Amino acid sequence: MFRSLRRNKTSTSGLTTSQLFDHVTFYDSFLKDISQAKEQVIIESPFLTTRRVSMILPALVRLKRRGVKIVINTRDSLEQEGHMRSEAELSIKLLQSAGMSILFTGGHHRKLAIIDREVLWEGSLNILSQNDSCEIMRRTASARIAEDLISFIKLEAYL
Numbered sequence: 001m002f003r004s005l006r007r008n009k010t011s012t013s014g015l016t017t018s019q020l021f022d023h024v025t026f027y028d029s030f031l032k033d034i035s036q037a038k039e040q041v042i043i044e045s046p047f048l049t050t051r052r053v054s055m056i057l058p059a060l061v062r063l064k065r066r067g068v069k070i071v072i073n074t075r076d077s078l079e080q081e082g083h084m085r086s087e088a089e090l091s092i093k094l095l096q097s098a099g100m101s102i103l104f105t106g107g108h109h110r111k112l113a114i115i116d117r118e119v120l121w122e123g124s125l126n127i128l129s130q131n132d133s134c135e136i137m138r139r140t141a142s143a144r145i146a147e148d149l150i151s152f153i154k155l156e157a158y159l
Contacts, residue, residue: 017141023125026137030127031059033115033139037068042114042155044073045128047084048091052129057098066100071159073103073110074127091128103158110153111137120146 032040077088090123113121125135
């Protein structure tokens with residue numbers, strides 16, 4: 001039996017808010033966060049499935065229509081085998097046809113999202129492929145930490 005994780009931690013400086021989510025509670029909160037994006041959404045998910053991409057794509061299309069820049073960083077489909085390769089290829093086509101920018105990083109295994117350089121989601125859950133696994137994600141509201149991560153993973157040049 002799984003329990004939902006929703007705990008708030010605020011640093012003594014009041015600059016950072018952090019919450020934990022599991023695979024059950026993540027998507028509702030994540031979709032709410034991205035629906036409020038004003039400038040940019042970055043999603044790093046090494047694996048893609050059409051099921052999960054199709055679930056999130058309508059929200060991303062609405063953002064794109066509002067002028068929000070969407071960047072998806074994933075593995076090249078050639079790095080994947082069998083069923084996952086075809087899932088990745090079709091998912092990439094779906095995202096690209098909807099106007100999303102796709103980056104490919106070899107050996108990529110990061111699972112994160114950054115919204116407007118202010119909200120950071122990171123953990124073990126593949127945002128664009130998660131299906132039937134027990135995962136965890138942490139939501140951190142901190143522009144400083146989001147910027148640190150963008151710099152650390154050297155993503156700035158692609159944004």
